[in-house]
Amino acid sequence: MERVQVEEKGHILVVDISQEMTMEVVDDLKKDFEDFFSRSWQVLALDLSGVCFMDSAGIGFVTALNNRCLQEGRTFCLLNPSEQVIKTLKLVNLWDLFQAHQSLYEISRLYPAE
Amino acid sequence: MLQLILNDTVTPCRARMIVRAVKSFLDTFVTSEVLFDIELVLTESCNNAALHAYQGLPGELEIKLDIVENQQVGLQVRDWGREFQCPWNLPETFEESGRGIYIMRQVMHTFDYTRENDSNVFTFTKKVEPEQWKECK
Numbered sequence: 001m002e003r004v005q006v007e008e009k010g011h012i013l014v015v016d017i018s019q020e021m022t023m024e025v026v027d028d029l030k031k032d033f034e035d036f037f038s039r040s041w042q043v044l045a046l047d048l049s050g051v052c053f054m055d056s057a058g059i060g061f062v063t064a065l066n067n068r069c070l071q072e073g074r075t076f077c078l079l080n081p082s083e084q085v086i087k088t089l090k091l092v093n094l095w096d097l098f099q100a101h102q103s104l105y106e107i108s109r110l111y112p113a114e
Numbered sequence: 115m116l117q118l119i120l121n122d123t124v125t126p127c128r129a130r131m132i133v134r135a136v137k138s139f140l141d142t143f144v145t146s147e148v149l150f151d152i153e154l155v156l157t158e159s160c161n162n163a164a165l166h167a168y169q170g171l172p173g174e175l176e177i178k179l180d181i182v183e184n185q186q187v188g189l190q191v192r193d194w195g196r197e198f199q200c201p202w203n204l205p206e207t208f209e210e211s212g213r214g215i216y217i218m219r220q221v222m223h224t225f226d227y228t229r230e231n232d233s234n235v236f237t238f239t240k241k242v243e244p245e246q247w248k249e250c251k
Contacts, residue, residue: 023161024130055157056217060210067208084150091220092204092213 004032009104011113013041014079018050021058029061037068043111044069045104048081054088062089066098075111077101116181124168124175124193129160136177143181145246151221152187152240158214159191159236167195167234184247186223189238198234200227 003025005016013036019025036044046065051058062078069076077099081089089095101107118139122132133156141149156177163175173195180188202219205212219225222238229235 020130022130022157023165024127053153053157055154055161056211056213057161059213063208064210067210087150088154088217091217094207097207 003028006036008039008041009108011042012045012104012107012111013039013043014045014047014104016047016050018047021048021051021054021061023055023057026057026061030064033065037072041074042114043075043077043107045077045079045101045107047079048085049079051082051085054085056092059088059092059094062098063094075099077107077111079104079107116183118177118179118181120177120179122175122177123172124160124164125172126161126164126170129164130157132160132175132177133157136179140179140181140187143183143248144187144242145248148187148240148242148246152189155189155218155222155238156191158218159189162198162214162236163191163193163195163234166198167193169196184242184244186239186241189222189236189240191236192233194233197229198227 003019007014015036044065046062066076080102081100086095089098118136120132120136124132133153136156137149137153140152160175163173164170167173173193176192178190200215201212202215204216218238223241224239226237227235
């Protein structure tokens, strides 16, 4: 089974993680994303609508993605995060750090291709 | 009071499975909101044991779950690994690790860590409101 679903929508890379984001899967996700960062997208939209549980390792992973996008001059945003993800990110005061959007349309409108 | 005691060997790959076993038991008693918080705390505790106490190697873990119906859920997680240095505060915003203990303290009503006879003991309680208990018939 694929760990993640990836779709390139022009300058936006949409990565759908429909599984728990916990310590046991984060190392594998890091490997997947090494490949994704070699591509030439401008915006990374991390679809977290199917993530029903996230621990501190998952939080760290999302923070690392955000950090890397900032370093590389790319945009990072969350796409339709689940209630559980929102609750967990709020718990550690990180919710306001991320741009979260309800739809891909909204993302493409806010971050047009350069 | 109802008590569940679980003894197992924890590894980074096995930690989540142990949590699921305890969660499955607790699911009979409390609503999803309470279950979510306790699952989070249990996951962080087991991760700590696997990664910090035993540094990725297999090690013994004991979980005690005390259910006092219509009052609270008590939880004790013990390992016999390396002494844990608790980072009490929330790390800087862009830090990529170090939030586990903060999460535990945020979602539970009491939190305690002690080093007892070469073991790390994390003890928690969560008060559970009357409407957060499931009816057990």
